[in-house]
Amino acid sequence: MSRLIPATRGALAGLPVEVAPRLLGGVLRTRIDQVTVAVRLTEVEAYHGRGTGERPDPGSHARMGPTARNATMWGEPGHLYVYLSHGIHSCVNVVCGLAGVAGGVLLRAGEVVQGEHAATARRPAARSARELARGPGNLGAAVGLRHPVHDGIDAVSGIPQARAIARLELPDEPLADVATGPRVGVAGRAGTAAFPWRFWIAGDPTVSPFRWGRGAADA
Known part of the structure; x- marks a missing residue:
């Protein structure tokens, strides 16, 4: 069984498409106003x-x-790019690649493994534990990271930002049961099999459902 080790900038310095599957099974841990929530990444x-x-x-x-x-x-790898989706959802990405070369890995879904009570309070619409961090906006809400105040927070050094600390831990060995396919809800050719850049743990119940983006199914 893999063990978790703190993420380093070197481990995240590759191309996002190379780094992305290595994040699966890792844990993003946040501490905000003395409340800790940890999510095991599944998609x-x-x-x-x-x-x-x-x-x-x-x-x-x-x-x-x-x-x-x-x-x-x-910026440099290991910071979190937190952006606003549809004007309401704060979504979390791990910045990858060398400084000056843009890239990120969107955290689409995960399993809350610590702080379920706090995550539930942040996600009152969730009908079960598996839905707490299922979908990128839900994951962002569960861990409590918000745009714009937490954009750029450093998940390698753990330096506090806006009363929050974020830490990323990675498996010491890549997972074997990784599935791959088109990205969810991405429009046009970018959301087709030409870009099989979505990675998930096969069979995990927290993985979000797939849907085509606008025009992607016909591209």
Whole structure:
């Protein structure tokens, strides 16, 4: 059985598509206002920025280059890019790649393994424990990270930011039961089998359901 070890910048310095499956089975732990919640990661998606890797990624926030919104993606690995989805959901990404090369891994789903009571209070709409961190907006809510105050928080050093501390731990060995396929809800070609950059633990009940993005099924 794999054991967990603290994430290092070196372990996260590869291309997001290479780093993403290594995050599975890892744990993101937050401590906010003295309340700790930990989520075991079961589903992730890789996103590359402009000039990252061999192929442009039309689904990435950084596809056109640096902006005020995606600035964290261009920073050093191990920071968390926390962005707002649909104006209400704070979603969490682990920044990957070297500083100056944009990339991130979206944390799509996980299992709450510590702090279930706090996660439930943050996610009152969840009907069961498996739904507490199922879906990227739900995961962000469960661990208590919010845009914009926690964007850029460092999950390697654990330096506090806006009364929050985040820590990422990774399995010392890659998991064997990893499935891969198109990313969820991503429009056009970026959401097709041309980009099989969604990774998940096969058979895990916390993994979110798949849905095609706009125009992806016909691309």
